[in-house]
Amino acid sequence: MSDSCIFCRIIRGEIPSYKIYEDERTLAFLDINPSAPGHTIIIPKAHVTRVEDLSEEDAQALFRTLHGLVGGIQDALEVPSSTIGINNGPESGQEIPHVHIHVIPRTRGDRGRIIQGLVQPLNRLSAEEMRRIAERIREHTSTLD
Numbered sequence: 001m002s003d004s005c006i007f008c009r010i011i012r013g014e015i016p017s018y019k020i021y022e023d024e025r026t027l028a029f030l031d032i033n034p035s036a037p038g039h040t041i042i043i044p045k046a047h048v049t050r051v052e053d054l055s056e057e058d059a060q061a062l063f064r065t066l067h068g069l070v071g072g073i074q075d076a077l078e079v080p081s082s083t084i085g086i087n088n089g090p091e092s093g094q095e096i097p098h099v100h101i102h103v104i105p106r107t108r109g110d111r112g113r114i115i116q117g118l119v120q121p122l123n124r125l126s127a128e129e130m131r132r133i134a135e136r137i138r139e140h141t142s143t144l145d
Contacts, residue, residue, distance in 0.1 A: 002047045007098040011045050021069055025061035028069055031102070036110065038077040040103040042066055049097045051088050066101055079105040085115055093118075 001008040009015045011027055018030035020040060031039040042065050044058040054062065066084065074082055083104045087094035106112055125133070 001045075002098070005047055005098050006096055007041075007043050007100065008047050011043075020073075021065060023061070023065070025058055026065040028065060035102075035104045035112070036077075036106065038073055038079075038103075038105040040069065040073055042069065042101040042103065044099055048099050049089075051086060051099055054099060062099070062101065066103070070103055073103055073105060077105040079107050081106045083112065083115065 001011065006015065010017045010029065018032075019027065020030065021028040025045055026042060027045060028040055028042045031041050042062060044054060044062050046055070046058050048054050048058065051059070070082055070084065074080065083102070083106055085102045085104070086100070087102075088099075090097075104112070
């Protein structure tokens with residue numbers, strides 16, 4: 001854990017939070033600057049900055065917690081949907097350098113945007129560009145095999 005990380009300080013109980021769920025690897029609590037009522041943050045207890053640096057065990061625990069909570073959050077807030085997002089690195093808007101998942105309860109007409117609306121869309125890429133990008137990604141992710 002980091003001494004200065006606000007999320008690590010919440011885990012240690014140094015900063016109060018509106019805790020929703022906790023187990024040995026994860027913690028979920030309400031965002032104090034919510035985008036909607038019930039906006040929840042889910043974090044691993046391990047201080048890790050980026051998703052790709054999570055251990056397999058922490059990644060599994062994080063998504064198990066997400067899976068277990070999202071339906072209950074929606075039911076509790078009486079909303080039909082939620083936006084689930086991770087900002088992975090400062091260029092993506094990650095403000096706190098500790099992996100975290102946002103669960104934002106949503107309703108039709110709430111004036112929220114889709115995740116794809118966060119950046120300006122590209123012009124459609126050619127089939128050759130798409131093939132080239134897919135190949136490069138496969139080359140750099142061969143560890144999944």
